[in-house]
Amino acid sequence: MTAHAEQTAQAVPGAVQAVPEAGTDRFDFVLGLADDALVAAQRLAQWCTHGPEMEEDIALANIALDQLGAARLLLTYAGELEGAGRDEDALAYRRDDREFRNCLLVELPNGDFALTMAKLLFLAAYQVPLYTVLASCGDERLAEIGAKARKESAYHLDHASLWVRRLGDGTDESHRRMQAAVDEVWPYTHELLAPDPTAPIDPATLRVDFDSVVSGVLAEATLTVPETAWKPDGGRSGVHTEHLSYLLAELQVLHRAHPGASW
């Protein structure tokens, strides 16, 4: 890891910031973002043909496509940073769950529509400020990806916010379901924003944005943030929930059954 950290620090002029030897280097960082997007895309794609209305099938597929598009750009870049000849498919299809760097939030099962919207709200509220910072960072590739993905994430945030408000302030049943979803998913937001001063972008610096957006939406939706000290994490270091391995089994099954084939 140290070797390619040095390599990439040389290879890309105008680095985001100096990369310390033992910290989160750029490959790990980009891989984390890529895996967030890839796993989120896979979960959203599972909704296809199951949506509560036809327009929502289209909207969720759109968001899945955006996440998948970002994942492909980020994986490709991660592969280049690593310099070991792995392309987007090698990284997506031939790593095991312990090598994935996504946050736990995105791998959680879809649950009902309220749970999916809670996950999307928190993910988008994290990705919007993240991609915004990336868009003006010194790494040209990341800046390009950030600029593109930021606009898409802003739409995801709009979409999730609208639904969280509708469900929170809709019927008694939808309110109950939406509050239960927020309660269930909220603890996983801590991992998104856990401080990592060695990372190219310290996630803790996104907290102000995240909090103001999320608290605004939840208040309008007549929802509350649960009080809990539980802060599950481990995704960024490859220690996941039990769910990820199943998700990857499905994602990778066909590709792995035909080693060396092209599609």
Add this chain to the structure above:
Amino acid sequence: MRDLLLAGNLLHPLEIDVLSCNTWGMYGNDFPADDTAGGLLGEVEAAEMALRAAAERGRHGSAGADPAAYFAEVVAADQKVEPRDWMPEAYRATLIRQIAQHAHSEIIGMQPEGNWITRAPSLKRKAILLAKVQDEAGHGLYLYAAAETLGVSRDELVDLLLAGRQKYSSIFNYPTLSWADMGTIGWLVDGAAIVNQVPLCRCSYGPYARAMIRICKEESFHQRQGYEILHTLAHGTPAQREMAQDSVNRWWYPSLAMFGPPDTDSTHSAQSMAWKIKRFSNDELRQRFVDMCVGQAEVLGLTLPDPALRWNDERGAYDFTQPDYAELMRVIKGAGPCNRQRMEHRRRAHREGAWVRAAAAAYAAKQANKKEPAKQKEKVA
């Protein structure tokens, strides 16, 4: 890409969307623009030009005292019947039935391909397939909007589908058992859909004709991506090749059956022809499809599973084995391998989404109430 332009342009004689096909978007600019559909895309464009020309010519006269005669005149002059025009009730009912069945087919048709999105073998293929299935949802909504111009609501039509009182294309009652089926569905099923639908671009009912022009353009990209999947498989490893051939073997006859029963048994055809809703018979379209596929199968290096398939010089067309129409009738009546599964899937999504739709309606009502006092004040003032 995000803005769904629905009913608006269906009503306007001159507006047809520029191509916004998502499948095409996923390909990007490296997508070759050649026409796998054997010149059919050219026919779509010709139909679009004819439609514009007719709109610019304008229709002569007006309905006046004899609306039935005027309707006949409009149809005879290859002008378009528009939603507010008088039309025979049977014409309206036929169109509603046909457009609804078409819309339902797009929506149910998302399931067999949706089945492979999460397992697509490369990220590029996953993106293309997801975009394609999303396109089909868009087609469904677009067609429901076209049906609504005839005075029926989408909710009513969806209820008829869920109650089993309206049909969708029987082809979607077959299972997708391998990745190669994504290729074959694109090549054969979207291909047959195009052959069926290209003549509808000249349908006498304006909103349907305009919807078909847009949809046919997208379907030709769908067909192309399917063909490309099969081409890759057929030129891949022995296992991939076998997967491709097995898939073509399973889908060939059901695809031929998509054109419906033979002309001798077709119940709706003659009147629909007279009204210019339909322009070619089932058998004519089926022949056209076979003639189109033979050469393409050769390029793919795959075999169409019909030992009797051979060129007939006299007819200037291929002789081929007819699909099993008894099987078609069984599948139409509900006994296909996946009828129950497809319907239960649709019903479950509808049922499980009910609380979400109720919440959206309740929220909208609350928002409207908040605005209401302001409106009332305006009225007083």
